[in-house]
Structure formats: structure tokens, C-alpha cells
Amino acid sequence: MKKTTSRSDLIDTLSLPDLCRFCQADEAWVIELVEYGVLEPLGRTVQNWHFQGPSIARAKKARRLNRDLGINVAGVALVLELLEERDAVLSRLSRYEAI
Amino acid sequence: MDFKDYYKVLGIPRTAGADDIKKAFRKNARKYHPDINPGADAEMKFKDVNEAYEVLKDPERRAAYDQLGQEPPPGQGPYQPPPDWDSGFAFSEGGPYGQEGFSDFFETLFRRGAGPAGESRSAQGPDSHGRVEITIEDAYRGANRTISLRMPVVGPDGRVTLQDRSISVQIPKGTAQGQHIRLAGQAAPAFGSGAAGDLYLEVAFAAHPVYRPDGRDLHLDLPVAPWEAALGGHVVMPTPDGKVDLRIPKNARTGQKLRLKGKGLPGVPAGDIYATLRIVNPKVTTQEARAFFEKMAKDMPFDPRAQLGG
Numbered sequence: 001m002k003k004t005t006s007r008s009d010l011i012d013t014l015s016l017p018d019l020c021r022f023c024q025a026d027e028a029w030v031i032e033l034v035e036y037g038v039l040e041p042l043g044r045t046v047q048n049w050h051f052q053g054p055s056i057a058r059a060k061k062a063r064r065l066n067r068d069l070g071i072n073v074a075g076v077a078l079v080l081e082l083l084e085e086r087d088a089v090l091s092r093l094s095r096y097e098a099i
Numbered sequence: 100m101d102f103k104d105y106y107k108v109l110g111i112p113r114t115a116g117a118d119d120i121k122k123a124f125r126k127n128a129r130k131y132h133p134d135i136n137p138g139a140d141a142e143m144k145f146k147d148v149n150e151a152y153e154v155l156k157d158p159e160r161r162a163a164y165d166q167l168g169q170e171p172p173p174g175q176g177p178y179q180p181p182p183d184w185d186s187g188f189a190f191s192e193g194g195p196y197g198q199e200g201f202s203d204f205f206e207t208l209f210r211r212g213a214g215p216a217g218e219s220r221s222a223q224g225p226d227s228h229g230r231v232e233i234t235i236e237d238a239y240r241g242a243n244r245t246i247s248l249r250m251p252v253v254g255p256d257g258r259v260t261l262q263d264r265s266i267s268v269q270i271p272k273g274t275a276q277g278q279h280i281r282l283a284g285q286a287a288p289a290f291g292s293g294a295a296g297d298l299y300l301e302v303a304f305a306a307h308p309v310y311r312p313d314g315r316d317l318h319l320d321l322p323v324a325p326w327e328a329a330l331g332g333h334v335v336m337p338t339p340d341g342k343v344d345l346r347i348p349k350n351a352r353t354g355q356k357l358r359l360k361g362k363g364l365p366g367v368p369a370g371d372i373y374a375t376l377r378i379v380n381p382k383v384t385t386q387e388a389r390a391f392f393e394k395m396a397k398d399m400p401f402d403p404r405a406q407l408g409g
Contacts, residue, residue, distance in 0.1 A: 007283060008269045009280065009281050010271045010278060010281075011278065011279040011280070011299075022299065024225075024226075053278045056278075057279070057301065060228070061134050064132075064134055065132070068145075069125075070125075079135075083134070083135065091311060095311075
């Protein structure tokens with residue numbers, strides 16, 4: 001097996017073009033995600049936007065749901081909210097079951 | 100390699116029409132999508148479903164696949180396609196380009212070195228995405244992980260093989276769940292002459308018996324004895340960063356949350372630890388302990404069900 005060692009860096013923030021490349025999406029789609037409140041970038045204008053950890057992970061998830069299941073932005077926003085609610089409920093449930 | 104029965108994967112007969120194939124794919128994709136169904140099982144299943152659809156949705160590819168016939172009976176060793184099985188079919192190669200490949204079966208039969216549509220992007224190859232699992236303790240201290248990935252690699256003869264690569268990854272101190280680590284130039288090598296793209300790894304925390312992470316904060320249940328809760332005082336609590344002294348207020352209740360500022364995941368600002376108190380009773384096994392509880396029962400005017408009404 002080939003073994004490689006390389007420099008690894010933790011991603012703190014991504015600009016809009018970087019995020020688009022990161023999740024292989026176009027800018028219009030990312031902007032729509034922001035308009036629906038799925039992503040919350042810092043910065044006032046689109047040019048100054050930068051996306052932090054949780055938004056980066058959400059964007060990637062949103063893109064997968066969109067690409068794999070054909071869900072539009074409104075649907076993705078709803079699915080992500082319901083999934084987060086479900087995860088919170090499941091983790092509370094597992095706590096009560098553990099007691 | 101193993102034979103893949105794509106019809107079985109999608110749960111459809113070999114005579115299924117294009118519409119039925121699409122319907123079965125959509126249903127299975129929803130059912131097994133890894134973002135909706137946590138667990139490695141669903142992820143494998145989802146990959147199989149995608150691979151099956153990749154072949155069956157394309158009439159030429161499907162015809163070539165049907166030509167292979169049924170799965171051979173077990174016990175005949177690794178599967179070998181008959182020679183010239185694909186002659187007369189002109190399908191284009193498919194598959195998740197630049198990511199972890201499909202099965203050996205797919206890679207051998209349906210992908211032969213040609214690039215993806217849009218191959219003209221010669222500046223840099225596509226990025227790859229993966230995951231790396233670390234423990235909460237790793238996140239406090241930083242760690243080195245070696246991950247292995249299977250990636251399609253084009254040989255000099257133009258054939259594609261899946262190669263195992265192992266990559267050493269430095270996990271910085273204070274990495275939180277869901278953050279991404281970039282490994283520049285470590286994606287699957289580009290087809291053609293371009294440089295390899297970047298490999299992104301999403302950090303996931305392994306389930307921990309004690310802590311529940313939430314961003315940079317950690318939550319845990321902290322068991323306390325009834326007298327610790329009633330009288331208050333200091334208890335010693337272990338954290339991933341070492342033991343800390345925690346003050347329990349007098350008359351503490353089960354469910355009460357105590358915050359340890361800055362003791363969560365390191366960073367600027369560092370996270371907090373939230374301890375939710377849980378009063379646990381000692382098991383009464385000795386005569387003395389029994390006498391204690393009997394004395395409490397007699398001497399303490401306490402009705403735990405006062406608020407139930409009635």
C-alpha cells in the first residue's frame with residue numbers, strides 16, 4: 001500500500017467561491033441557501049461573505065440531499081431542520097434509556 | 100471480484116422498464132441516504148443502489164450488463180466476465196469520478212480510463228471528500244490518524260484499478276465535530292495531465308460513553324449522592340483535560356445544569372462543559388444503611404409527590 005504524508009490544515013472559513021468549489025455547486029444555489037436561512041455567513045455583502053464550520057458542513061449535506069434525492073432548496077431547508085430535530089430527540093431518548 | 104446483481108439491489112425484476120428502474124432507485128435512495136439514515140450499513144447500501152442505477156439507467160450499459168447473464172452459482176471462485184462480453188456496446192464510462200470508487204465489479208466492467216464529461220478542466224483535478232473519526236480526547240490534545248482510502252487510479256495502459264492509499268493526517272488540537280481538514284493535492288490523481296485536487300476530510304467524533312458534544316461544548320450527566328445534593332459542597336469531576344473541582348450548590352436538584360467555563364474543547368473561545376446533575380441512591384445492603392434510611396423516613400417531613408395533586 002502506498003503511504004503518503006502531507007500537510008493538513010483545518011478549514012476555518014470559506015469565501016463564497018471557495019464554498020462553491022467545495023460542494024461543487026454554483027453561486028446562485030448557495031445564495032438561495034442563505035436566503036432560506038440554511039446557511040448563515042458572516043459579512044455584509046455577498047463579496048465579503050465567509051462561511052464557518054457549521055455552515056460548511058450544512059452546505060455539503062444540503063448539496064448531497066439536492067444531488068442524490070433531487071430536493072430543491074425549500075425542501076432541503078425543511079429536511080435539514082427536521083433531521084436536526086430528530087437527532088436532538090434521539091439523543092435525549094438515548095439518555096433516558098441509559099438511566 | 101464479486102458479481103453484483105443490480106436488479107436484486109434495486110429490488111426489481113430483470114424485465115423492469117426504465118420508469119420502474121427510476122422509481123425503484125428514487126425509493127431506495129431516500130430509504131438509504133446516509134444523511135438521513137446514520138450508520139455505516141445505510142452508507143454501503145446507498146452506494147450499491149447508486150452503482151446499480153448508474154448501470155441500469157443507461158440502455159447501452161444495461162444491455163451489456165444483461166449480456167453477462169445471471170450471477171454464477173457460489174463456490175466458483177472470483178467472478179470473471181466472459182471475454183468480449185461488451186463487444187458491440189458503446190456505453191460511456193460512469194461512476195463517481197474522483198471520489199472513492201464503486202465496487203471492483205463496476206470499476207473493471209464499466210470504467211476504462213476515460214475522463215468524466217467536462218474533462219477539459221485541465222488546471223486541477225477534482226476534489227475528493229471523506230471522513231475521519233476521532234475521539235473527544237484526540238480533539239483536546241490533537242492527534243495523528245492514518246486513514247485508508249480506495250481510489251480509482253488510471254494505469255499506463257489506460258485501465259482503471261482501485262488502489263488502497265493510506266494517508267497520515269494531523270488532527271489539530273481543538274478540532275470540533277463537523278469541521279473539515281484539507282489535504283492539499285491528495286485527491287485521486289487527475290485523469291490526463293492536471294494536478295491532483297484536494298482531499299477534504301470531515302471530522303466526526305466517535306460516540307463517547309460519557310460526553311455528548313455540541314459544537315465546542317460538552318454535556319454530561321454527573322451522578323451525585325443524595326447528601327451531596329442536599330448539603331452542597333465540592334466534588335471532583337474528571338474531564339478530558341484532567342480532574343476539576345466542582346462546587347455543588349445546596350439543595351441541588353436532579354436535572355440542574357452546572358457550567359464549567361472554558362473546560363470544553365480548546366479554541367478561541369474555548370467551549371464549556373455542562374454537567375447535568377443526577378441524584379443516585381446508594382444500594383442499601385447493610386443493617387446500618389437501612390437504619391439510616393428508616394430514620395430519614397421517620398424524621399423528615401417530605402412528600403416527593405406533593406405536586407401531583409389529588
